[in-house]
Amino acid sequence: MASVILSWFSLLITLGILGALFVNPSCSTSRRALDLHDHSLQMQRGFKVTLKHVDSGRNLTKLERLQRRIKQGRKRLQRLHAMKLKSSASPDSHTRVETPVHAGMGEFLMTLSIGSPAKSFSAIVDTGSDLIWTQCEPCKQCYKQPTPIFNPKKSSSFSKVTCTSELCDALPSSKCSNKSCEYYYSYGDSSSTEGFLATETFSFGDVSIPKISFGCGEDNEGGGFSQGAGLVGLGRGTLSLVSQLKEPKFSYCLTSVDDTESTSTLLMGSVASLNGTTSSSDVANIKTTPLIRNPLQPTFYYLSLEGITVGGTRLSIDKDTFALGDDGGGGLIIDSGTTLTYLAEDAYDAVAKEFSSQMDLPEKDAVDTVGLDLCFELPEDATKVEVPKFVFHFKGADLELPSENYMIADTGVGVICLAVGSSGDMSVFGNYQQQNMLVLHDLVKETISFLPTICDQL
Template sequence: MAEQMGSCKYLFMSLLMLFQVVQCRVLTVSEIVDVKLPHQPKSFRIDLVHRDSLISPLSPGNISSTARWKRVLERSNERLRKFQLDSRSYSDKVSDIKDAQAPVSSGTGEFLMKLAIGTPAVSYSVILDTGSDLTWTQCKPCEDCYSQPTPIFDPSKSSSYSTVPCSSSLCAALPQPGCSKSSCQYYYTYGDSSSTSGILSYETFTLTAQKLPQIAFGCGENNQGTGFSQGGGLIGFGRGPLSFISQIGPSVGNKFSYCLVSTSDPPSKTSPLIIGSAAGLNAKTFGFTPLIKNSVHETFYYLSLEGISVGNKALDIPAGTFELDSGGSGGIIIDSGTTITYLKQSGYDAVKQGLDSAVSLPQADGSSVGFDLCYTSAAAAFPSITFHFKGADYVLAKENYLYHDSTGVVCLAMMPSSDLSIFGNFQQQNFQILYDLDSSTLSFAPAVCDSL
């Protein structure tokens, strides 16, 4: 009897231990989502190619710097108008969309990156856009699609494709969600009649040979607007929940950085985009400033700009010029897809006057390109321009704010804006820019970008 009781006790303890082992393996859904699998990549390094580079599939060819900058300014002006429309009330947007004549589209970004979609994976060059959330590509069957340099994605040929249900929180995050046959439908307009619509879907994306399953993206079946014919789609790096970086961020440390080579560098040089743990700055000293959240327009990366100096002279800019107002309008954002910097009119006027006073040179006509303040002497001593962000100074040497025309004219690569200010990518060249979404900070340091 004693032996039987001992055996039963041993069996009971064994079962209890087994139950405890099984019990400790049961995880909640939220815990499963947060699990970092051992094989998950910690970082990606991807080459960005400027859309006008000779190695870009969208290259205009070997054109003059004047012609190139005219194209750049047209795209930047269109993008500014789109952003200003986005940052205002819905009723104002509808009125402007009805009255719009010139084609304006989002996705007029400046840098292309390569990725692959589906199983088997099909490669595309897409526009990187820190000013958009939705990642999308054109899909078959296409009711109305523009011409693109690569085949249109066919979801019927991918074994990993599925649609996002209407009940999903990602569907609810769309600005204009719809529902058809239990699948979420999206419709995006971009400031004029340009638009993309289709099915919000899940698919496997491949970056640098690493597969990322269940990425939500727009499968566009109806895409209209002359501004879209610029690649195989768009990858959104904005702050909203639908963006690519928001979806993969938790598994890669919620950070990314890029370092943009100069537009005057040889076309063979590319700009590194680093996502994940390797995105830290390669500098002993650097500046960092908070990323400001705008609950009305959560996509954009807002900064706190407290003032601007030309040389050692602080400019007389009215207090609050670059602040967000109570309705979520105004402020200043940093953007990868806008080339030049736009400043609210009073701030721009102060910079223009301050620079003109500092150089004491006769002005030149810059209307052939579209700039406002130009000179004929590039050899003159131009002062630095410092943007005083909260907690950090961003110092621009003349290479980061002067456009050099092929005729010898140099122009201030900044223009006025009626409301929203934008810190453009020309001012970001030869700086490594780190977006840390966990700490909501932007860090920056001068860098030799092609050596990172």
């Protein structure tokens, strides 16, 4: 098996905490190079907005950022499991008893404006939720947010949604009060938002779109939203921004998790198209796979994962491991709000076993220090590291990841770890594996495409 050179020069120019990873494109296909160093005409054109990570600007070391992201990702995974448990016995849509659980608490923030005159605020972007909401005056209970709380009485374009509206009917949990549609959204860890449904003019840069439905939250609880003033759902449900805009495409491009200065990008509508924006060489690198629908979890974007290769070995994983179950469980969700990729237990065990056999380094327990299950010791005098290639075989698309998208190096602790975890029967393709890829959702063709891209240059 061919080897790849691991350069240590970058350790001299970083703080020596975590190495940022990148690939030497000239390496072989069996090994990966791993370097350690730190509704209108307007809408027809679509729009572009920048995203920043929720930890951006915080005074954290790279190791602290990694630990926080892993912890946040595991909490989100718990919410996803909670959603699965309730999906087989969905409550009546107009009751408050046993209300559905939603994912929420994504990892990226977008800046937008609401109302007339427009008031700017930041909101968490979440491909695992549908509802758009922000905190509203007068607050019964609101958390502290970085911008003033929205006051609907000061906007000329604000309007409440009636109980007979189709938008009200689309809520998973609602009730009628004074002819207004009231909602309750729970995020599975005691975090929630409660208020009434309304419509407003939303602005994304220079693009303003009237009558977007959103939740005006007057009672909002939980500690996961304080970086922003609400949430923008990008899921597949009726109430999401994607569905309300009726745009056939959207995409995002997430910069390296070690890059704290650069911003990521969300593209909506025609600007999300790959047509005319890629060279002939880029076209060959586009990997496209069908989107799968789960009737019991209609919000999520599911992919059909058929197998995994580590190094030169196609793993013996039962074909039903990643299949959707009749109870709404199983399957593989592609998610921008979960840090790591989590695999169904049997698949993870096979991946971990194969990595252990192919890595030429001794294993080292770093669960307490780094937070990852499979780590290997980095010799102090090492000048190169060989890592097996890692390929996800989606239906119609073999996605070979660059090494920086699945290996994490902590030079302070002296370990290199696999950025993958175990997750019961449900699998999630996380944002660490999506770094520096343009991820295009085509909702007409019902496909997702991956294109390697330098995201901070979009």
